[in-house]
Amino acid sequence: MPTVTYVASDGSETIVNGFAGDSVMETAVRNGVPGIVAECGGSLSCATCHVFVCADSAPLFPPVAGLEDDMLDGTAVDREDNSRLSCQLKLTDDLDVQVTTPETQV
Amino acid sequence: MADLTDPTDTAAPRGTLIVGNCQAGVQLASSLRELGDTEPITLVGEEPHAPYQRPPLSKAFLKGEASADSLAFRSHDFYLTHQIELVTRERIVKITRDATGGVAVAESGRTFPFARLALTVGAMPRTIPFEGSELEGVHYLRDATEAAVLEHRLRTARTVVVIGGGFIGLEVAAGARASGKNVTVLEAAPRLIGRAVSEQTSEFYLQAHRRRGLNVVLNATVVRIVGEHDRVTGVELGDGSIVPADVVLIGVGVIPRTELAEQLGLQVDNGIVVDTHAVASDGATVAAGDCANMPNPSIADFGNGRLRLESVQNAVEQAKVAAATLLGIPAEHKTVPWFWSDQADLKLQIAGLSGGHDQVVLRGDPDSEKFSVLYYRDGTLIAADCINSPLDFMAVRNSLHKGQSISAEAASDTSISLKKLATGTPALSEKVTSP
Numbered sequence: 001m002p003t004v005t006y007v008a009s010d011g012s013e014t015i016v017n018g019f020a021g022d023s024v025m026e027t028a029v030r031n032g033v034p035g036i037v038a039e040c041g042g043s044l045s046c047a048t049c050h051v052f053v054c055a056d057s058a059p060l061f062p063p064v065a066g067l068e069d070d071m072l073d074g075t076a077v078d079r080e081d082n083s084r085l086s087c088q089l090k091l092t093d094d095l096d097v098q099v100t101t102p103e104t105q106v
Numbered sequence: 107m108a109d110l111t112d113p114t115d116t117a118a119p120r121g122t123l124i125v126g127n128c129q130a131g132v133q134l135a136s137s138l139r140e141l142g143d144t145e146p147i148t149l150v151g152e153e154p155h156a157p158y159q160r161p162p163l164s165k166a167f168l169k170g171e172a173s174a175d176s177l178a179f180r181s182h183d184f185y186l187t188h189q190i191e192l193v194t195r196e197r198i199v200k201i202t203r204d205a206t207g208g209v210a211v212a213e214s215g216r217t218f219p220f221a222r223l224a225l226t227v228g229a230m231p232r233t234i235p236f237e238g239s240e241l242e243g244v245h246y247l248r249d250a251t252e253a254a255v256l257e258h259r260l261r262t263a264r265t266v267v268v269i270g271g272g273f274i275g276l277e278v279a280a281g282a283r284a285s286g287k288n289v290t291v292l293e294a295a296p297r298l299i300g301r302a303v304s305e306q307t308s309e310f311y312l313q314a315h316r317r318r319g320l321n322v323v324l325n326a327t328v329v330r331i332v333g334e335h336d337r338v339t340g341v342e343l344g345d346g347s348i349v350p351a352d353v354v355l356i357g358v359g360v361i362p363r364t365e366l367a368e369q370l371g372l373q374v375d376n377g378i379v380v381d382t383h384a385v386a387s388d389g390a391t392v393a394a395g396d397c398a399n400m401p402n403p404s405i406a407d408f409g410n411g412r413l414r415l416e417s418v419q420n421a422v423e424q425a426k427v428a429a430a431t432l433l434g435i436p437a438e439h440k441t442v443p444w445f446w447s448d449q450a451d452l453k454l455q456i457a458g459l460s461g462g463h464d465q466v467v468l469r470g471d472p473d474s475e476k477f478s479v480l481y482y483r484d485g486t487l488i489a490a491d492c493i494n495s496p497l498d499f500m501a502v503r504n505s506l507h508k509g510q511s512i513s514a515e516a517a518s519d520t521s522i523s524l525k526k527l528a529t530g531t532p533a534l535s536e537k538v539t540s541p
Binding site for chain 1: 136139140159161162165177178179180181183184188418419422441444446448453455496497499500501503504507525
């Protein structure tokens with residue numbers, strides 16, 4: 001079972017067991033993890049599920065693609081090299097992921 | 107005979123009752139817990155499902171790519187660990203209040219006492235009593251149960267008629283067309299999506315949908331729905347012609363559910379009238395989401411300054427405000443409204459409210475299916491419709507959020523990003539950097 005560690009901007013950690021096939025965003029929202037809003041439910045319309053992926057986890061996911069790249073340009077907290085929209089990060093079996101959530105999403 | 111010394115017997119009711127298992131309801135419950143509320147919370151609704159996302163019902167759900175379970179906002183564990191009592195299949199039909207709280211009664215007779223009351227009762231599809239509406243194959247679309255029936259029906263349908271050329275109607279029509287069906291949209295008005303976008307955007311969608319093989323009839327008059335053996339076969343228009351249909355979807359907007367509010371004597375005017383803290387006219391009940399009519403800062407200087415919005419963001423933000431209000435924490439709704447609609451491969455994102463605009467700037471070429479329409483009032487940017495242009499959308503949404511504008515003269519030049527053109531002093535509350 002994959003686990004996701006969400007580190008809030010104040011350093012507090014929430015660790016959640018996820019399911020393969022679910023996204024990092026869905027896993028957060030279903031468990032009420034603060035720091036990820038996800039208004040559009042994963043349709044790449046809102047950019048409110050912005051996360052910074054930790055260096056160890058980054059290679060586990062395909063690189064940023066077209067629409068996600070555009071949306072990342074307008075996130076509430078400016079993007080960095082490790083910025084992703086967590087709706088695009090799909091969990092796979094036995095994958096442990098760590099992301100940091102920004103101070104604000106809107 | 108009750109033991110009058112038992113403190114529980116005479117104690118005032120405790121906790122919050124949230125009526126409406128929906129986006130606003132689940133957000134309100136979550137926010138109460140996030141804000142530290144330790145009192146009981148009950149979230150009650152008539153649907154058989156835990157609260158789920160509605161926007162996909164007219165999109166992925168109809169392609170068989172989603173279910174009410176997969177669209178659920180929260181896991182069952184979430185409700186347990188946060189001690190939120192989720193009650194499904196109970197329709198609240200009567201609420202009474204007194205000085206210490208009140209009680210809600212469901213159709214089944216079950217009662218729900220409360221100290222604090224929140225109404226997140228949403229809206230229901232506007233119905234038009236066309237002759238033939240009762241025929242098998244005629245549908246409305248609001249909840250997952252209706253979506254499941256429609257999805258099943260669409261699988262074998264060859265001809266589809268959608269009455270109403272708004273977001274829901276066009277999303278369903280575009281999806282059915284993409285899967286090879288013969289689809290006709292009947293719109294009573296002279297243009298599509300007239301309630302939400304400008305004439306330019308309407309005209310673009312008309313042409314773009316026609317390019318994809320959708321039949322669109324504007325100024326359409328529906329006389330009746332016709333059928334054989336209790337099954338729909340078509341829709342008769344004012345000129346006597348009949349558009350064949352195996353399935354008819356009526357998507358002509360929604361009306362807010364206000365029965366319970368009216369019963370409570372709350373002020374109702376196109377929804378439950380609330381203030382900027384989400385408080386209704388009794389000074390105690392809060393309301394949020396599609397059912398609430400709230401002053402909106404985006405139109406503070408326009409019209410009566412109030413608005414009832416039907417959007418995810420509005421439901422979420424109002425619910426957060428309502429939760430804070432119930433706990434006595436000062437909060438006001440002040441985010442920039444935004445909306446989205448995915449029709450075929452066309453992504454529409456709208457930032458702001460264009461009502462009362464006096465100037466329109468076109469950015470990009472509509473024939474390329476990638477452009478934006480920016481709206482101005484008194485020289486200030488107030489909104490934009492962005493088609494397949496997420497960069498423009500994000501720039502406009504952020505500008506409006508920060509109280510900035512984008513020069514109308516410069517905005518049409520697509521060689522410069524709108525983000526670079528945003529000017530003005532960000533409001534003091536924005537992004538104040540710690541020393």
